[in-house]
Amino acid sequence: xNNTVTVLCxxxxxxxxxxxxxxxxRLKALGIKAEIEVFxxxxxxxxxxxxxxxRKAYQKNFAVALTSQKIPxxxxxxxxxxxxxxxxxxxxxxxxxxxxxxxxxxxxxxxxYRETAGLPMYADLLYIDADLSPSxxxxxxxxxxxxxxxxxxxxxxxxxREILCSIxxxxxxxxxxxxxxxxxxxxGGGWGIGTFREKFDALESAGYELxxxxxxxEEIGEAIHGRRYYMNDPEWPTWLRDSSGQYTxxxxxxxxxNQANHxxxxxxxxxxxxxxxxxxxxVISKPGGxxxxxxxxxxxxxxxxxxxxxxxxINSDLWVELGYGIRYGEWAGTGFDREELLKLSxxxxxxxxxxxDYAASYAEQLSAAEGRS
Amino acid sequence: MQQKVIEIIAEIKEEPGLLQTLNGASDLTLDAALDSLQIIxxxxxxxxxxxxxxxxxxxxxxxxxxxxxFSAYVAGLTxx
Numbered sequence: 001x002n003n004t005v006t007v008l009c010x011x012x013x014x015x016x017x018x019x020x021x022x023x024x025x026r027l028k029a030l031g032i033k034a035e036i037e038v039f040x041x042x043x044x045x046x047x048x049x050x051x052x053x054x055r056k057a058y059q060k061n062f063a064v065a066l067t068s069q070k071i072p073x074x075x076x077x078x079x080x081x082x083x084x085x086x087x088x089x090x091x092x093x094x095x096x097x098x099x100x101x102x103x104x105x106x107x108x109x110x111x112x113y114r115e116t117a118g119l120p121m122y123a124d125l126l127y128i129d130a131d132l133s134p135s136x137x138x139x140x141x142x143x144x145x146x147x148x149x150x151x152x153x154x155x156x157x158x159x160x161r162e163i164l165c166s167i168x169x170x171x172x173x174x175x176x177x178x179x180x181x182x183x184x185x186x187x188g189g190g191w192g193i194g195t196f197r198e199k200f201d202a203l204e205s206a207g208y209e210l211x212x213x214x215x216x217x218e219e220i221g222e223a224i225h226g227r228r229y230y231m232n233d234p235e236w237p238t239w240l241r242d243s244s245g246q247y248t249x250x251x252x253x254x255x256x257x258n259q260a261n262h263x264x265x266x267x268x269x270x271x272x273x274x275x276x277x278x279x280x281x282x283v284i285s286k287p288g289g290x291x292x293x294x295x296x297x298x299x300x301x302x303x304x305x306x307x308x309x310x311x312x313x314i315n316s317d318l319w320v321e322l323g324y325g326i327r328y329g330e331w332a333g334t335g336f337d338r339e340e341l342l343k344l345s346x347x348x349x350x351x352x353x354x355x356x357d358y359a360a361s362y363a364e365q366l367s368a369a370e371g372r373s
Numbered sequence: 374m375q376q377k378v379i380e381i382i383a384e385i386k387e388e389p390g391l392l393q394t395l396n397g398a399s400d401l402t403l404d405a406a407l408d409s410l411q412i413i414x415x416x417x418x419x420x421x422x423x424x425x426x427x428x429x430x431x432x433x434x435x436x437x438x439x440x441x442x443f444s445a446y447v448a449g450l451t452x453x
Binding site: 050053054057063064067068069070071072073074137 | 408409410412413414416417420427428429432433434
């Protein structure tokens, strides 16, 4: 029996990739062997290029990004059957049985593996948003009973306004509000989408200094006092392993618009944007699943911009109801009051340790199952 | 409406020749060869043109199987 846990991520958004890396790292720290796979490695080069093109189009125009969620899609047509078979061969050879699935796209693959693996398979379907995101909705449309035989795990229960589990982002403790730098992080998630770029002037006029996520050098203008830009390497694809064969966090650096930028590898999550977020007074972004995980793990309040689809709307409502976030318009209505952020920060500090760590619970259950076998 | 839909496809594809080759039976992904990103831009243009809103719950990939089926779907939205 092979107890390696295979964490199945997707590069469609960093929110379906980074949490997988965090879970795998936490499992390893708990003594469990964990491997990552990224869905895009099973797609043909032309489909991967289309994904890249889509990302650029979504960055340029939020309406295009939003419209993409209205159109049902069948991801199976993007699969490269030889790549799928190659992966199955490896898994069968290694007798892989334990999986954590972060994207609905993977379930099509897992269904086929389940038929041919020749041994029992245990897979968690982990929902990192408070409602089904597009990959799960598309899957449900094609197969309403898709979850049969799998174990569904929701991180949130929006009806009960509860967080059911959290994802550990590393060993650093959340900083209290008094130890933070007073700056605001403004970003558009992994793909740089949403309305965040429209907010810089108003926030700076209110006296805030900004740490801004850039997604291309072209969007970095003249130097402005108090403003810093950061960027993940724009050439880095989620589906590329590093020279040691590992998947990594995006190479990351503080950047300027007037010189060539160099992006060192990001070995630990806090060496990336998360390290900037955990020192800031708040994050201004769309309410993606990744933004929620960062907010909870670092104890940083979220100022919520327009959601990217109905599932992010539910994320947003949940964060407001829990007292961990405030809608941008509402905060603007207070004159961008710092006290509002402090209240949210206090709520997050008070919640430290309240929510069970998903990876730790998983590891416990796996160990218990091993003991029984 | 069929003609307008074909015009928008030709515009998105930047292929005026499609005005002659496409007809009501043409498949939007096979005959017109719209890729996923072009379909998004096509839907955006259609929403603007006909003042409608496409949504995930009513739209089906079957609607892309022909210009006529797509036009019927749009017509259904415009009369609501």
